[in-house]
Structure formats: C-alpha cells, structure tokens
Amino acid sequence: MTFLQITTQLLEGFAYTLTIFGATLACALPLGLLIAFGTMSKFKPLNLVSRGFVWVIRGTPLMLQIIFFSMPNLWLTPLINFVFRSNVDLPIRGTEATLIMVCVAFSINYACYFSEIFRGGIQSIPYGQYEAGMVLGMTKRQIFFRVVLLQVVKRIVPPMSNEIITLVKDTALASTVIMVDLFTVAKMIVNKTVDIWPLFYAGLFYLVFNGLLTVILSRVEKRLDYFKV
Amino acid sequence: MAFLEVKNVKKSFGNTEVLKGIDFSLERGQVLSIIGSSGSGKTTLLRVINHLETADEGFATVGKDIVLDASVKKLSEKELREMRLKFGLVFQSFNLFPQYNVKKNLTLAAELRAKEALGKKASKEELAERYSEISDKADALLEKVGLTEKAESYPCELSGGQCQRVAIARALMLEPEILCFDEPTSALDPELTGEVLKVIKSLKSGEHTMIIVTHEMEFAKNVSDKIIFMSEGVIEEEGTPEEIFGNPKSEKLKSFLFKENF
Ligand SMILES: Nc1ncnc2c1ncn2[C@@H]1O[C@H](COP(=O)(O)OP(=O)(O)OP(=O)(O)O)[C@@H](O)[C@H]1O
Ligand SMILES: [Mg+2]
Numbered sequence: 001m002t003f004l005q006i007t008t009q010l011l012e013g014f015a016y017t018l019t020i021f022g023a024t025l026a027c028a029l030p031l032g033l034l035i036a037f038g039t040m041s042k043f044k045p046l047n048l049v050s051r052g053f054v055w056v057i058r059g060t061p062l063m064l065q066i067i068f069f070s071m072p073n074l075w076l077t078p079l080i081n082f083v084f085r086s087n088v089d090l091p092i093r094g095t096e097a098t099l100i101m102v103c104v105a106f107s108i109n110y111a112c113y114f115s116e117i118f119r120g121g122i123q124s125i126p127y128g129q130y131e132a133g134m135v136l137g138m139t140k141r142q143i144f145f146r147v148v149l150l151q152v153v154k155r156i157v158p159p160m161s162n163e164i165i166t167l168v169k170d171t172a173l174a175s176t177v178i179m180v181d182l183f184t185v186a187k188m189i190v191n192k193t194v195d196i197w198p199l200f201y202a203g204l205f206y207l208v209f210n211g212l213l214t215v216i217l218s219r220v221e222k223r224l225d226y227f228k229v
Numbered sequence: 230m231a232f233l234e235v236k237n238v239k240k241s242f243g244n245t246e247v248l249k250g251i252d253f254s255l256e257r258g259q260v261l262s263i264i265g266s267s268g269s270g271k272t273t274l275l276r277v278i279n280h281l282e283t284a285d286e287g288f289a290t291v292g293k294d295i296v297l298d299a300s301v302k303k304l305s306e307k308e309l310r311e312m313r314l315k316f317g318l319v320f321q322s323f324n325l326f327p328q329y330n331v332k333k334n335l336t337l338a339a340e341l342r343a344k345e346a347l348g349k350k351a352s353k354e355e356l357a358e359r360y361s362e363i364s365d366k367a368d369a370l371l372e373k374v375g376l377t378e379k380a381e382s383y384p385c386e387l388s389g390g391q392c393q394r395v396a397i398a399r400a401l402m403l404e405p406e407i408l409c410f411d412e413p414t415s416a417l418d419p420e421l422t423g424e425v426l427k428v429i430k431s432l433k434s435g436e437h438t439m440i441i442v443t444h445e446m447e448f449a450k451n452v453s454d455k456i457i458f459m460s461e462g463v464i465e466e467e468g469t470p471e472e473i474f475g476n477p478k479s480e481k482l483k484s485f486l487f488k489e490n491f
Binding site: 126128129131132133134135136137138139140142146147150151154226227228229 | 279280281306310311313314316317318320322324325326327328337338341342383384385399400402403
C-alpha cells in the first residue's frame with residue numbers, strides 16, 4: 001500500500017468519524033437541555049424519570065450502550081411487534097442503518113453528560129438575576145433567554161469543551177459495531193501492512209482535529225470574557 | 230383613601246409567622262422608611278408587596294388599582310407582571326445583568342415591553358421610534374444618577390456605589406408608581422454609601438413615592454416623611470421622624486435606637 005492509498009482510506013474513515021461526531025453533537029445538545037429541564041422539574045414523575053435515566057446511562061459503559069443500540073432486531077423489533085400486535089421485520093441492518101443507531105447511542109449517552117453540565121450551569125445563576133427580571137416586568141421566557149442563558153453559556157463552555165474533546169476520541173468505540181470509521185480503518189491497515197505507523201498516522205487525524213476544536217472553543221471562551229458572572 | 234393602602238398583610242414560612250398583619254398607608258410623593266432589627270420582616274414585607282413572595286393574607290391598592298389581593302390564588306403571569314410594574318425594587322445586591330452594558334441594563338426591559346405592546350404587526354419605523362425614546366429616557370436617567378460617562382461600561386467595571394446608582398436608574402425606567410429600596414447601601418463600603426444616599430435623596434421631589442428599608446438612621450431621619458418601626462413581624466410604632474427619633478414611646482423602639490447609637 002502506498003502512502004497515498006493509506007491516506008485516502010484513512011480520510012474516508014475520518015469522514016465517518018466526523019459524521020458520528022457532528023450528528024452526536026447536534027442531537028445531544030438540545031436533548032441534553034431537555035433532560036436538564038426534566039431533572040430540574042418540580043413535577044415529581046418527570047423529575048424521577050429523568051434522573052433515573054441519567055443514572056442508568058451514566059452508570060453503564062458506553063460500549064455496552066453502543067452494542068445494545070446496534071442490535072435493534074433483538075429488542076426494538078419484538079417490542080414494536082408486541083405493542084402493535086403486528087408481525088413486521090424492521091429493515092435496520094447494513095452499515096448505514098447501524099451507523100444511525102450508533103449515532104443514537106452516542107447522542108443519548110452524551111445528552112446525559114451534557115444535561116448535568118447544563119443543570120449545574122443553570123443552577124449556578126444567582127436567583128437575584130431572575131428576581132431582577134421579574135420586578136422589571138419581564139416574562140419567564142424573556143428572563144431565561146435574555147438574562148440567564150448567556151451567563152449559563154459562559155459558565156458551561158469550559159466543561160463542555162472537555163466533553164466535546166472526549167467525544168472525538170470516544171467515536172473510536174464505534175469500531176466495535178461498524179467497520180468504516182477512522183479507527184477501524186487504521187486497525188485494518190495495520191493488520192494488512194504489518195506496519196505500526198499507520199496507527200500513529202490515524203492518531204494524528206484525531207490530534208489535529210482536537211487541536212482545531214481547542215482553538216475554536218477557547219476563542220468562544222475569550223469572546224465571553226468581557227463580562228463576569 | 231391614601232395613595233398606597235396596605236391592609237393586614239400576613240406571611241409565614243413553614244411554622245414561623247414572619248409578618249403578623251401589617252397595615253400602613255402612604256400619600257403620593259411621600260417617602261416612607263422602614264426600620265427595625267434584623268429578622269423583623271422588613272425584607273419580607275417589600276418582597277410580598279413586589280410579588281416576589283406570595284402573601285398568605287392581605288390586600289393593597291395604589292390609587293384605584295388593586296396591587297395585592299391574597300384571596301385571589303391563581304394570578305396569570307400577565308396580571309402578575311402588571312401588578313409588579315406598579316412597584317420598582319432596588320436590591321441590596323444590585324442584581325445588574327452582567328452581560329449587558331449600563332445603558333442596555335436600563336433599556337432591556339423597556340424595549341421588550343415596547344415590542345410586546347406594538348405587537349407583531351408593528352413597522353420597523355414605529356419600533357425604531359419607540360427604541361429611540363427609550364434610549365433618550367435612559368440617557369436622561371443616567372445623567373440624573375451622574376453616570377453618563379459610564380453608559381458603555383459593563384457592571385464588572387463599576388464600583389459598588391456606581392452599580393447601585395445604575396440599579397436605581399434601571400428601576401426608574403419603567404416609571405413605577407412606588408419605588409422600593411431594600412437596604413440599598415448595606416453591601417457598600419462605608420465611603421460609597423454617600424453617593425447612593427445622595428441620589429435617593431435627589432429623587433425626593435414630590436413626584437417619586439418611595440419605601441426605603443434602611444439601617445442608616447441619620448438618612449432615614451433626614452429623608453423620610455414617615456417612619457415605621459417593625460419588630461417581630463408587626464409594626465411596633467409609626468410616626469414622623471421627629472416622633473420616632475425625638476419621642477419614641479415603646480420600650481422596643483427605645484432599646485433599638487439605643488443599640489443603633491441614636
Ligand atoms: N425564604 C425564607 N424561608 C424561610 N424563612 C425565611 C425566608 N425569608 C425570610 N425568612 C425568615 O423570616 C424572618 C424575617 O426575615 P427578613 O429578611 O424579612 O428580615 P429583615 O427585617 O429584612 O432582616 P435584616 O435586617 O437582617 O435584613 C427571618 O427570621 C428569616 O429567617
Ligand atoms: Mg432584610
């Protein structure tokens with residue numbers, strides 16, 4: 001295998017890795033905010049369910065969750081057939097479908113971690129900020145979006161950055177169930193060429209991408225430096 | 230009937246009765262100071278009036294409008310906001326919005342309100358006109374509290390005294406009928422209390438009706454038309470500054486004033 005061939009194959013794998021990363025981030029951020037509201041809710045059932053959910057997801061290995069979600073035929077299909085008294089065969093197989101299920105697993109897992117960061121951020125805003133908004137006749141919505149949100153963002157950027165960088169590396173776990181991501185491709189090349197350097201070459205992809213993310217995220221942090229909370 | 234009438238306000242937290250039936254009234258343009266030892270319920274009273282706490286019992290009117298009625302349990306957010314806007318409240322800890330500069334701290338709520346009042350159909354020009362009125366008003370108020378040159382500064386760049394003056398201007402933006410202060414100088418270094426008290430004093434001109442909870446006895450004596458001394462959730466004594474400071478009747482007030490070196 002030439003250097004160019006190896007590079008091309010790794011790039012293809014990297015595209016899948018980026019897909020998992022991007023899709024997870026896009027889904028886990030809003031979902032995490034929803035779960036955070038759930039865990040802060042005064043409505044007991046919702047509160048308990050959300051907390052229980054976060055506990056289960058954070059308390060079990062991500063690897064287990066990925067494998068679980070990659071085998072929907074063993075639980076989702078029977079469940080649907082049971083609920084709807086039907087007898088269908090869900091077409092969830094093949095690389096594309098499994099990739100989607102892997103993204104679902106990552107999204108749910110990361111949403112739970114994000115939700116705890118959101119909750120901490122929201123609860124750290126002094127109640128006086130809400131009260132100041134209230135006595136100025138602002139609505140709850142206005143207070144959240146116009147007063148509290150940016151302060152929360154400022155507080156959560158550092159812990160979020162950590163999670164996001166961890167996510168880049170965690171995508172390698174997808175290699176247990178799909179055979180297309182950067183890490184799998186690297187492994188296969190190493191097996192084939194009996195050479196160790198493609199592994200480090202793949203590592204460089206992760207490293208450079210994380211470097212880029214670090215730069216962007218610290219820019220965001222700097223941009224919010226103009227005020228103190 | 231007086232401009233502000235407060236009748237039989239009661240409030241408990243769990244088993245502790247913090248307000249045990251408060252009645253008072255205030256004429257338009259007058260300044261009322263509330264004094265009393267720590268834990269006597271002064272803050273709670275202001276918070277109840279401003280609907281930051283719900284009263285267990287009580288009734289209040291400003292002019293012809295009902296601003297508190299504990300017998301009505303479910304208020305819509307809209308009704309609550311309207312009642313709250315009759316009052317302004319300046320907090321001990323300022324509670325400025327840190328991400329906005331001084332000017333924006335003043336204009337934010339007014340702009341949101343103007344936008345809401347005009348509705349979705351409003352033209353850009355109409356809105357721009359309202360915003361420029363709001364901006365002018367903010368400039369005028371900043372001048373009044375002596376902070377014109379700080380309009381673009383952020384709260385973290387101001388001293389405590391300057392923050393509190395911004396908070397006062399912010400509270401005045403929405404033209405409350407009655408402006409309330411909860412120990413406006415307690416969080417300040419002693420050398421900064423003067424500038425804030427001076428601003429509050431300058432508002433006493435007949436057009437601003439004010440309720441001031443304070444531990445600054447000299448200030449209360451100078452600025453007030455009426456003083457209420459609270460103790461353990463009741464109004465122990467009320468009267469003019471001369472009556473309260475010159476001729477205290479109850480033992481509790483006498484010993485309170487003695488402790489405050491007054
Ligand atoms: N949210 C609350 N929950 C329980 N108890 C409260 C609450 N707020 C106030 N209290 C109690 O109510 C009593 C009156 O408190 P309040 O803050 O009104 O006193 P204050 O006169 O303002 O005192 P200070 O001069 O120290 O500010 C205190 O005993 C206080 O512990
Ligand atoms: Mg108090």
